[in-house]
Amino acid sequence: MPSPTPSPAEPTPNNTSDSLPAAGQTPEQIQPLLSSENFGDRIKGINLLRNIDPAVAFELIVPLCTDANTRVRYAAVSQVSTLGEQDKAAALTLLKTALGDSEPDVQAAAADSLGALKLTESLGDLQALYENTPEWLVQMSVIACLGEMGDRNAFDLLKSALSADNSLVAVSAIGALGELGDERAIALLLPYAKSDDWQMRHRVAQSLGHFRQQPEALQALKTLSTDESALVAETAQRVMAA
Numbered sequence: 001m002p003s004p005t006p007s008p009a010e011p012t013p014n015n016t017s018d019s020l021p022a023a024g025q026t027p028e029q030i031q032p033l034l035s036s037e038n039f040g041d042r043i044k045g046i047n048l049l050r051n052i053d054p055a056v057a058f059e060l061i062v063p064l065c066t067d068a069n070t071r072v073r074y075a076a077v078s079q080v081s082t083l084g085e086q087d088k089a090a091a092l093t094l095l096k097t098a099l100g101d102s103e104p105d106v107q108a109a110a111a112d113s114l115g116a117l118k119l120t121e122s123l124g125d126l127q128a129l130y131e132n133t134p135e136w137l138v139q140m141s142v143i144a145c146l147g148e149m150g151d152r153n154a155f156d157l158l159k160s161a162l163s164a165d166n167s168l169v170a171v172s173a174i175g176a177l178g179e180l181g182d183e184r185a186i187a188l189l190l191p192y193a194k195s196d197d198w199q200m201r202h203r204v205a206q207s208l209g210h211f212r213q214q215p216e217a218l219q220a221l222k223t224l225s226t227d228e229s230a231l232v233a234e235t236a237q238r239v240m241a242a
Contacts, residue, residue: 025051027060034060039069046075049083058086065094070103077101077109081116092119099129107133108141115145123149127157136166143169147176155182162188171203178207186211193220198229205232209239 030052033045046064049057061083064076077098084091091113098110099122107129114122123146130142143161146154158180161173174192177185185207192204205224211217224236 027052027056030060034064039067039072042067042069042072043075046072046079049079054083055086058083058090062090062094065098070106073098073101073103073106074109077106077113081113084113084117084119088117088119091117092121095119096122096125099125104133104135104138107135107138111138111141111145115148118149120149120151120153123151123153127154130157130161136164136169139164139166139169140172143172143176147172147179150180152180152182155180155184158185159188162192167197167200171199174200174203174207178210181210183211183214186214186217190216190220193224198227198232201227201229201232202235205236205239208236209242212240212242 025048030045030048033041033048036042036045042064046061049061058080061076061079064072065080067073067076077095080091080095084095095110095114095117099107099114101107101110111126111129114126126142126145130139133139139161143158146158155177158173158177161176162170164170164173174189177189189204189207192200193208195201195204201224205221205227208217208221208224212221218240221236221240225233225240227233227236
C-alpha cells in the first residue's frame with residue numbers, strides 16, 4: 001500500500017538529524033531519532049528498529065503509533081505487522097485504536113497489520129470500519145486483511161463485498177474468498193470467471209486455485225487456461241499444476 005501523501009500543512013523535513021548521533025544499530029543510538037522534533041528523523045528511527053531486538057523495538061514503536069504526524073503514525077502502525085508478534089495482546093489494543101485514526105492511510109495500515117498478525121478478535125471492529133468508511137482504500141485493506149486472517153466468520157462480509165461499488169474492492173473480495181478457503185465461495189466465484197474484465201478473471205483464477213480439488217473449480221480453471229488474456233491463461237495453468 002502506498003505511503004500517505006503529506007498534507008500541505010505538514011512541514012518539510014529539515015536537517016536536524018545532522019546534529020543527532022549517527023544512526024546506529026542499538027536502541028540507545030536510535031532513541032534520539034525517535035524523540036526528534038523533526039518527523040523525518042522519527043520515520044528514519046522507525047525504519048532502523050528493524051535492526052534491533054524485536055521485543056525492544058516493539059516497546060519503542062508503541063508511542064509512535066499515536067504520533068501527531070500522519071506519516072509517522074503510518075510508518076509505525078505498518079511495522080506493528082511484524083513487531084506485534086512480540087506481544088499480540090498489546091498489538092491488538094494498539095491496532096484497534098489505529099482503526100479509529102482520523103487518517104484513512106493509518107486505518108488501512110492498521111487493517112493490514114491485523115491481517116498479518118491474524119488477530120481474528122478484531123473481526124467486529126474491521127466489519128464496523130468497512131461498513132462505515134467512505135474510503136475505498138480502507139475498504140480494500142479490510143477485505144484483503146480478512147482473507148489473510150482466514151477466519152470463516154468473515155465469509156458473509158466478503159460475500160457482500162463482491163457487490164461493492166468500487167471494482168477494486170470487489171476484486172479484493174474475490175481474492176480474499178479464495179484465501180479464506182471456505183468451499184461455499186466456489187459458487188460465488190464461478191460467475192466472475194466469465195467477467196468481461198480480465199482483472200476479475202485473473203483474480204478468479206488465483207482464487208479457484210485454492211479449490212482446484214473440487215470438480216466445479218477445476219472445470220472453470222480448465223476454461224480459464226485457454227483465456228484470451230495470456231496472464232489469465234498462464235495463471236490458471238499454473239494453479240492447476242501446483
